[in-house]
Amino acid sequence: xxxxxxKIIGLAALLVVVLVICGAIxxxxxxxxxxxxxxxxxxxxxxxxxxxxxxxxxxxxxDLAKKNGLDVDYRKAGSLDxxxxxxxxxxxxxxxxxVAVEYGKAQKIDTSGADIVFNSPIVIYTHKQVADSxxxxxxxxxxxxxxxxxxxxxxxxxxxxxSWADVGWKDGYGQFRIDSTDPVKSNSGNEYAAxxxxxxxxxxxxxxxxxxxDSATIQxxxxxxxxxxxxxxxxxxxxxxxxxxxxxxxxxxxxQVLDLAVNxxxxxxxxxxxxxxxxxxxxxxxxxxxxxxxxxxxxxxxLLKSDDVQKLAWQQHxxxxxxxxxxxxxxxxxxxxxxDQVTSVTELPSNDAMQAIIAxxxxxxx
Amino acid sequence: MLGPRTASITQALRKxxxxxxxxxxxxxxxxxxxxxxxxxxxxGSGNVSDGSYSTxxxxxxVKTQExxxxxxxxxxxxxxxxxxxxxxxxxxxxxxxxxxxxxxTLDYMGSLDIMNTLENGGGDYDAVWPASSMWISMxxxxxxxxxxxxxxxxxxVFGIAKKKAQQLxxxxxxxxxxxxxxxxxxxxxxxxxxxxxMTSATQSNSGASAYLAFLTAIAxxxxxxxxxxxxKSDVQNSVKTLLSGVDRSSGSSDWLKDMVVANPDRFDAMVxxxxxxxxxxxxxxxxxxxxxxxxxxxDGIAVSDSPLGYVDRGQxxxxxxxxxxxxxxxxxxKLLFEESGRRTGLGGVLTYxxxxxxxxxxxxxxxxxxxxxxxxTIPMPSAxxxxxxxxxxxxxxxxxxxxxxxxxxxxxxxxQGKDGVVRGLNAALDPDQxxxxxxxxxxxxxxxxxxxxxxxxxPTKTTGTDTSAILNTGSDTRPNGGTDIYAGLEAxxxxxxxxxxxxxxxxxxxxTDGQSQTGNKDAFTADxxxxxxxxxxxxxxxxxxxxSQLNELASLSNAKVFDGRTEDLATVFRQVKGYN
Numbered sequence: 001x002x003x004x005x006x007k008i009i010g011l012a013a014l015l016v017v018v019l020v021i022c023g024a025i026x027x028x029x030x031x032x033x034x035x036x037x038x039x040x041x042x043x044x045x046x047x048x049x050x051x052x053x054x055x056x057x058x059x060x061x062x063d064l065a066k067k068n069g070l071d072v073d074y075r076k077a078g079s080l081d082x083x084x085x086x087x088x089x090x091x092x093x094x095x096x097x098x099v100a101v102e103y104g105k106a107q108k109i110d111t112s113g114a115d116i117v118f119n120s121p122i123v124i125y126t127h128k129q130v131a132d133s134x135x136x137x138x139x140x141x142x143x144x145x146x147x148x149x150x151x152x153x154x155x156x157x158x159x160x161x162x163s164w165a166d167v168g169w170k171d172g173y174g175q176f177r178i179d180s181t182d183p184v185k186s187n188s189g190n191e192y193a194a195x196x197x198x199x200x201x202x203x204x205x206x207x208x209x210x211x212x213x214d215s216a217t218i219q220x221x222x223x224x225x226x227x228x229x230x231x232x233x234x235x236x237x238x239x240x241x242x243x244x245x246x247x248x249x250x251x252x253x254x255x256q257v258l259d260l261a262v263n264x265x266x267x268x269x270x271x272x273x274x275x276x277x278x279x280x281x282x283x284x285x286x287x288x289x290x291x292x293x294x295x296x297x298x299x300x301x302x303l304l305k306s307d308d309v310q311k312l313a314w315q316q317h318x319x320x321x322x323x324x325x326x327x328x329x330x331x332x333x334x335x336x337x338x339x340d341q342v343t344s345v346t347e348l349p350s351n352d353a354m355q356a357i358i359a360x361x362x363x364x365x366x
Numbered sequence: 367m368l369g370p371r372t373a374s375i376t377q378a379l380r381k382x383x384x385x386x387x388x389x390x391x392x393x394x395x396x397x398x399x400x401x402x403x404x405x406x407x408x409x410g411s412g413n414v415s416d417g418s419y420s421t422x423x424x425x426x427x428v429k430t431q432e433x434x435x436x437x438x439x440x441x442x443x444x445x446x447x448x449x450x451x452x453x454x455x456x457x458x459x460x461x462x463x464x465x466x467x468x469x470x471t472l473d474y475m476g477s478l479d480i481m482n483t484l485e486n487g488g489g490d491y492d493a494v495w496p497a498s499s500m501w502i503s504m505x506x507x508x509x510x511x512x513x514x515x516x517x518x519x520x521x522x523v524f525g526i527a528k529k530k531a532q533q534l535x536x537x538x539x540x541x542x543x544x545x546x547x548x549x550x551x552x553x554x555x556x557x558x559x560x561x562x563x564m565t566s567a568t569q570s571n572s573g574a575s576a577y578l579a580f581l582t583a584i585a586x587x588x589x590x591x592x593x594x595x596x597x598k599s600d601v602q603n604s605v606k607t608l609l610s611g612v613d614r615s616s617g618s619s620d621w622l623k624d625m626v627v628a629n630p631d632r633f634d635a636m637v638x639x640x641x642x643x644x645x646x647x648x649x650x651x652x653x654x655x656x657x658x659x660x661x662x663x664x665d666g667i668a669v670s671d672s673p674l675g676y677v678d679r680g681q682x683x684x685x686x687x688x689x690x691x692x693x694x695x696x697x698x699x700k701l702l703f704e705e706s707g708r709r710t711g712l713g714g715v716l717t718y719x720x721x722x723x724x725x726x727x728x729x730x731x732x733x734x735x736x737x738x739x740x741x742x743t744i745p746m747p748s749a750x751x752x753x754x755x756x757x758x759x760x761x762x763x764x765x766x767x768x769x770x771x772x773x774x775x776x777x778x779x780x781x782q783g784k785d786g787v788v789r790g791l792n793a794a795l796d797p798d799q800x801x802x803x804x805x806x807x808x809x810x811x812x813x814x815x816x817x818x819x820x821x822x823x824x825p826t827k828t829t830g831t832d833t834s835a836i837l838n839t840g841s842d843t844r845p846n847g848g849t850d851i852y853a854g855l856e857a858x859x860x861x862x863x864x865x866x867x868x869x870x871x872x873x874x875x876x877x878t879d880g881q882s883q884t885g886n887k888d889a890f891t892a893d894x895x896x897x898x899x900x901x902x903x904x905x906x907x908x909x910x911x912x913x914s915q916l917n918e919l920a921s922l923s924n925a926k927v928f929d930g931r932t933e934d935l936a937t938v939f940r941q942v943k944g945y946n
Contacts, residue, residue, distance in 0.1 A: 085509060224590060245738065
């Protein structure tokens with residue numbers, strides 16, 4: 001049977017129509033499968049340590065959160081300060097240390113769901129002229145562009161009221177000091193206090209007894225700084241803005257300069273030849289822990305621990321996490337003087353000793 | 367309305383204001399590549415030339431300033447509580463508004479007011495923009511401030527008339543300066559060679575910062591000021607000596623600059639932001655006057671970091687804030703900041719040091735040193751030491767004030783007017799009430815109340831913290847009769863001034879609700895000029911008061927008019943007290 005030309009055209013046309021319809025149906029099905037089912041998003045707010053704000057404002061993080069049904073908001077507060085702040089309507093507390101969590105527990109907060117989210121070593125930020133002067137005088141050392149400060153020597157110099165000129169920096173105003181956030185309110189200042197207390201205890205973790213014994217010295221060291229911010233974010237910003245005269249050396253988190261390099265390239269370009277990151281010998285690790293206060297808080301904790309967020313937090317904001325910082329080195333940030341392995345680390349004092357440190361510094365503030 | 371007979375100072379000032387604003391605007395437009403003459407960047411001052419506005423003799427009077435995008439309608443409007451010094455960066459603000467399409471309304475107030483606003487939950491503000499971060503940190507007890515970021519920096523310096531600075535041996539002919547320590551300044555004050563004006567430490571950031579730097583430098587411990595340092599009698603005595611050199615105070619840094627510029631022959635020096643010394647010099651140079659030379663005390667100064675921060679009251683304007691804030695950090699906005707005399711580089715330096723217009727602001731012949739090495743920044747004391755320092759300033763260390771309150775008790779004051787006056791006097795003089803605004807009377811302060819109608823009544827005088835006699839007279843006096851402000855002022859000037867003017871900062875506060883008869887006007891004006899002490903007269907306008915009469919007095923005495931018609935009188939009395 002001979003099939004006429006017109007029939008062929010007709011069949012072909014039919015085939016096309018069928019294909020188009022099938023294709024459309026298939027495509028719609030595919031499309032439906034691939035469009036995330038709209039998730040009901042709930043707004044969640046809580047208290048957040050300032051150094052993590054850049055992450056919580058990151059659109060990529062907010063998008064990941066949206067996907068998981070969370071519209072994340074925050075209030076900035078120091079790690080210790082947040083434990084006594086009004087928790088009405090708050091679903092999480094996100095301090096920067098275990099100490100803060102323990103402090104919260106002592107304030108009758110249910111911390112049973114708390115978990116570690118990120119880690120970041122405590123570092124000291126300073127300026128090139130200060131760093132080089134202190135290397136020359138032996139308080140600091142520099143090897144292959146990596147700066148370390150000998151905390152025993154530094155604490156000794158502060159205890160003896162050495163001036164900046166005494167420790168080698170001729171242009172400095174007044175006494176040698178290392179500024180920090182308020183140790184009674186904010187974690188980075190608090191961990192610095194712990195470090196000082198450890199050093200004063202001969203390098204061993206401070207105890208309630210050693211803290212009592214060294215209380216006058218610890219108070220004197222913090223007295224040198226006077227004004228202390230309650231947020232590591234403000235403190236770091238002022239360090240950048242006001243320059244060497246205002247805060248010659250300042251305690252911070254390693255991630256702060258990494259975050260700056262990634263997210264504020266213009267600002268980084270301006271300061272990269274001047275800012276020096278110094279690893280204290282020894283230093284302490286800051287463990288950023290989230291305390292969920294309700295179901296939404298638990299949801300946020302799970303999100304933060306997901307690979308997606310952990311990866312984002314490391315690559316874009318410099319928070320170390322077990323899974324990523326190990327395989328994807330710190331050189332990726334292009335920040336000179338950073339190290340993959342922080343070798344000299346001291347243990348934080350026991351909770352009792354930490355509470356004792358907070359108590360003596362609180363007393364000093366009156 | 368400004369009358370045709372308004373004194374020439376006012377007119378000169380208006381012209382200057384317009385000229386400065388016009389320059390800034392022109393720059394902004396050039397950079398933005400825009401044409402067109404929408405002048406909303408200059409708030410009230412822009413209309414001064416046609417006389418349709420205002421009650422204000424100087425640009426430093428504008429309390430609220432609105433900025434709208436030059437083209438298109440704004441996507442949002444932000445209400446910002448701002449330090450008065452931001453009047454000077456209107457060009458950068460306008461640029462950021464144009465670029466972000468976010469309109470902003472700036473309410474100008476002192477730093478302590480911004481701190482109090484935050485303590486009380488932020489009022490209806492979307493953002494705060496004080497001169498220094500410390501006011502946000504101290505005020506943000508409710509954790510409502512987010513994303514605070516420095517917009518620019520400027521150190522607090524002494525601006526000293528060049529001839530004076532040369533006499534003192536502090537400046538060379540080319541304007542370069544020598545190293546001057548706080549002790550040198552104290553010596554110059556003690557020997558009567560130096561007087562200076564400075565804002566009140568309890569009302570304004572520049573005054574507070576300078577005062578804390580004085581204390582720290584004088585304590586000489588090389589570390590942050592402590593309560594023990596503050597309690598030392600030699601520290602207190604030295605600061606008291608230094609502050610005895612204050613010849614005029616003010617509640618606003620920007621207005622202080624206007625005041626000095628308006629009468630450079632009278633004022634040798636001011637403590638103010640470097641940026642305002644630059645602004646003052648642009649005007650002084652234009653007027654053919656001796657410029658000020660910037661002196662950076664070698665043993666400790668403070669730096670303002672001018673942070674802009676979002677106030678989160680759940681109002682969801684954070685996106686608009688982010689856009690405006692980002693635009694304010696743009697290169698072109700930063701350039702405008704620097705042209706206005708602010709530094710925008712990290713580390714307290716200039717970003718565009720090589721730009722011609724920036725060079726034109728940061729001139730070495732004005733003693734300006736734009737490197738960071740001139741900034742021997744003090745470590746700020748802790749919050750509790752700041753608070754107690756300010757309290758000691760107000761009650762003990764500042765130069766005593768001599769304030770004559772000339773208050774209208776004409777018949778029309780019956781009711782609302784008198785109620786307002788009584789509340790106002792209490793707000794300014796009752797120690798407990800005044801303390802809330804940090805204006806409480808000190809032991810040596812003198813206050814005199816002269817009620818008047820068509821003649822002056824008997825004065826009531828108090829010395830020290832017990833002001834009850836004045837408060838009683840204020841509430842017991844019955845309104846009756848006509849209005850002759852000149853009779854009241856004449857009584858103040860003739861019989862109620864200090865014997866030794868050098869011991870006090872002296873001011874007359876005139877409150878009136880009606881147009882005055884003018885029979886005594888010429889006699890008073892002649893007497894005022896003959897008196898020679900140039901006591902500032904701060905008129906408070908109320909009811910049917912005649913703005914032209916009051917503006918004239920403010921101009922005559924290089925002071926400013928306060929408007930009690932649009933604001934609560936208690937608030938206005940409090941503000942006026944902050945100027946003395």
